[in-house]
Amino acid sequence: MNDFLSTYGFLLVQALFAAILGLSLYLPLLTGQLSLASPGFYAIGGYISALFATQVFHQFYQPFLLPIPASISPTVVSPLLQTYKYANDYPIGFLLIQMAIAGGICLILAGIIGFLAIRLRGIYLALATIAFVEIIRTLAEGADLVGGASGIFGIPQPFVGKLDYAWIAIPLLIMSMVMIYRIERGKMGRAFRAIREDELSVSASGVYTTYYKVVAFALGGMLAGMVGAVYAHFLNTWNPRQGSFDAGVLYLTFVVVGGSRTIWGPVFAAIALTILPEALRGLSGAPWLSDFLQNGRLIVYGALLTGAALFFPQGIITPRLLSRLNVINRTKKRAV
């Protein structure tokens, strides 16, 4: 078990963060807005966090440094490495502050972008958000403050191993799920659903739809920004490749394959689809098969994606499936 966790810890935490990113796309979709902006806010959140950690907060703590092995001559080691390579005691409080700052900035920014883009519908909104993501990426590539194309390195580590990031990922995932669950149950969720079904008649009955749509869009941006803030530490480095158009489409597949009508859909699909390519790598039967799965595993992934969309048009986890599971549980209880 320990072996398994140390090998796949990175992947497991990655899957948990992917679930939150799936939720960040699920939120605007609750109001019927197809937004692929999440990678943009994720990238911004990561940059905010990386800048705070390497430029501001590093003055306030004294990293505990392991001695650099004598075999490495000090002239070879760069100053950055000397400071951070052997430190893993970056205060978690700082990380939480960075997440709050990144989340707040992304919330406001997403509110502004959402307000501007709100009148676009369907594929046009998707295109505008793709444009936003690509603009952020190119600007980051050109800006010296954030290290240009090579990015920011040596972001300090609050944990010893990658698996320990689950201490951040699991609470964040639960908190976002609770938040969305509460929203869906309340007045706001009712407004969201009504807007998704028929925006025109909702606005005709006196609901200010723009407000609800902007809120959904902004909350999605906030979640993505907070994930980015942790991810910068998780990856140790942050560069313009982090937020790209492909990532946005990937999150969309989480929502569509998992099911866009329940909160469990994107969470389930994000975890499953993140682990799947690696799991395929591990499968090996006949030698030719294992060779194919090594080099062609993404072909299988693409086929599964297409198949899921074709055969489960509502997603794999639908409200009906959940209620059926509920019925089973209830009958079991009654039998007892």
Add this chain to the structure above:
Amino acid sequence: MIFQLVSGLATGGTYAIFAIGYTLVFSILGIINFAHAAVFTLGAYFTYILMGRNITSGVVKGTDFPFEMTFIVAMLVSAILAGLISVLIDTIAFRPLRNRKADSLLALVTSLGMTIILVNGIQYLFGTDSYSFPARVLGDMPPNVKFDILNETVTVRTKTLVVMGVSIVIASLLTLFITKTKTGRGLRAISEDPTTASLMGINTNRLIMVAFFISGFIAGLAGTLVAWNVSSGITDPYFGVKFGLKGLAVIVLGGLGNIPGAIIGGLVIGVAEAFAPSEYTDAVAFGILFVVLLVRPQGLLGQKVQQKV
């Protein structure tokens, strides 16, 4: 100044030729077919193989293909193959959704799935090596043509002129086809309302297959020409996917689904990029895309659609 204009038009020409087939499918089905970029890539690889050139990596490495076609023949055959692949993509990924009248979100996912399959299939078969076409495949062409504009001599690469010429010819033929022929009229009827069109006796599935064939044919042709035009050749299996995103900016700028608009959009974005500082080149296309969507969502040549209750 004129130099930048000319080089911008050259880049814009490659964007335009990529976008024509892209916008055709959108104009009829209202879906964005991401797999177009993969078909574009495949077209370039097919031509390369049909010319009997060597594949130096991947599973088929070192295989001797029994083909020895000239560039133009290989290009046309590969375009036909690309058209068939495109029809196959429609049959697998789009037709079942169409028949079920499914959410258009799903078409995005299936077309993405097909793109992943095709791109990684190419990588599996042909590896990540770059392949470039031999010089002088079109016989003894002068490498450059000189023009005198406003007392300045401007040098333009002949290949660029060929690409621009071909894209203008294709766009004109396609516009004629859509507006004048019976099939084209049927396609326009389908884009208006598929159910009514099929009630009027139009075989929608067959016509949509025709549209996908044409779109794939153009994509294959375009892939070959662009790979031949740029000095780096077919860089890797992601060769076409890089154009996919810019292509979106191009077709939105020209008006989604508008064929002459795709050419104008391509040229405008190419020229705008040539005038921008080099580190922000990519931001230009997407900046234009964002502003156009906010200010004029129907694009330069598109017509406004009134929202109905």
